[in-house]
Amino acid sequence: MDHSAYMLQALEVSQQARPKCSPNPPVGCVIVQGGQVVATGYTQSPGHAHAEIDAMSKLTGSLEHCTLYVTLEPCSFHGRTPACALQLIERGVKKVYVAMVDPHVKNQGKGIALLRAAGVEVQVGLEQTEVSKYLRPYLLSV
Numbered sequence: 001m002d003h004s005a006y007m008l009q010a011l012e013v014s015q016q017a018r019p020k021c022s023p024n025p026p027v028g029c030v031i032v033q034g035g036q037v038v039a040t041g042y043t044q045s046p047g048h049a050h051a052e053i054d055a056m057s058k059l060t061g062s063l064e065h066c067t068l069y070v071t072l073e074p075c076s077f078h079g080r081t082p083a084c085a086l087q088l089i090e091r092g093v094k095k096v097y098v099a100m101v102d103p104h105v106k107n108q109g110k111g112i113a114l115l116r117a118a119g120v121e122v123q124v125g126l127e128q129t130e131v132s133k134y135l136r137p138y139l140l141s142v
Contacts, residue, residue: 006030006069007099007127009037011134014051014071017042025138027051030069031059038066047080056091064092071131072139073102073124076110085111089118098124099131104140 007030014028021027021043029051031039041055049057052074056063074084074096088096093115101109101124115122 001032001035001067003069003097003123004127006032006037006067007071007097008130009040010051010069010071011099011127011131013040013042014134015042017044017051020045022046022138023140024050025072025135027070027072027135029055029071031055031063031066032069033066050075050081050084052084053081053087056087062092063088064094066093067095067097068093069097069126071099072135073098073100073107073109074111074115075102075104075107076114077106079106083111083114085114088115089120093120095121096123097126098122099126100124100128100135102139 010028010030014026017026027043029041039055039058041051076085
């Protein structure tokens with residue numbers, strides 16, 4: 001599997017989120033099964049699906065045989081929408097690649113910790129430099 005190519009595709013998909021996702025960051029997600037992209041998603045307008053949920057909504061059943069590539073750490077808290085990390089766990093996801101940790105004070109690694117505590121394999125930092133160049137202006141650290 002070309003993990004970098006899938007993450008760069010997630011970055012490309014994320015650009016469809018702007019400007020309607022504001023004030024949320026424009027995040028992209030690609031779901032891969034058996035070496036094939038089976039779904040993509042991006043952050044919708046506030047109060048609607050985040051990238052991971054948008055992508056998962058296009059598939060039915062368990063995602064235990066799928067790998068997710070997401071440009072920003074899945075959220076760990078219930079804001080306008082339920083926590084994405086918990087929804088990934090509920091759908092049976094076993095492997096997630098995250099480009100960068102969310103600097104938002106309510107997240108900051110908590111989404112990754114939730115996933116790992118549930119037995120999900122999480123790799124952080126794939127194409128972080130490229131993704132960070134795009135996402136940094138949209139991220140909140142407070």
